[in-house]
């Protein structure tokens with residue numbers, strides 16, 4: 001039977017990583033049956049941790065965004081969990097389709113839109129392929145209603161800025177366009 005892809009998507013500060021960790025923890029799989037991935041944006045590959053804004057963490061494989069992940073898959077792998085999925089190269093898309101066909105489930109968390117409200121990297125493709133898409137919301141930094149846009153405060157045009165809280169905030173659609 002083919003595997004199932006689900007996504008957790010939304011703006012920054014919407015709790016996407018927390019939702020992914022909850023999904024991993026509520027699954028019946030052993031840790032040895034789960035492959036947890038995140039993109040290595042600074043080219044340091046290896047053992048790393050996924051951390052949530054509320055302080056939870058779990059060990060994961062930090063890999064380059066165009067990596068071949070076949071060597072990380074074992075005959076026991078039942079779930080691939082991907083954080084910051086928007087940053088992975090589109091090469092990854094075909095690989096993930098192949099793993100789904102083999103019966104491996106996939107859960108992917110990521111930003112659906114970048115700070116200019118454009119579709120972000122791999123995420124829209126994953127959402128098209130998914131059996132379930134869970135939209136998550138943050139709280140608008142201006143008016144306090146549900147937010148699904150990431151607003152950049154700093155005047156810096158580089159797409160990937162680390163140190164999120166200083167540069168970005170969540171906004172609702174109305175306040176995003178202020």
Ligand SMILES: [Zn+2]
Pocket residue numbers: 140141142143144145171172173174175176
């Ligand atoms: Zn607002």
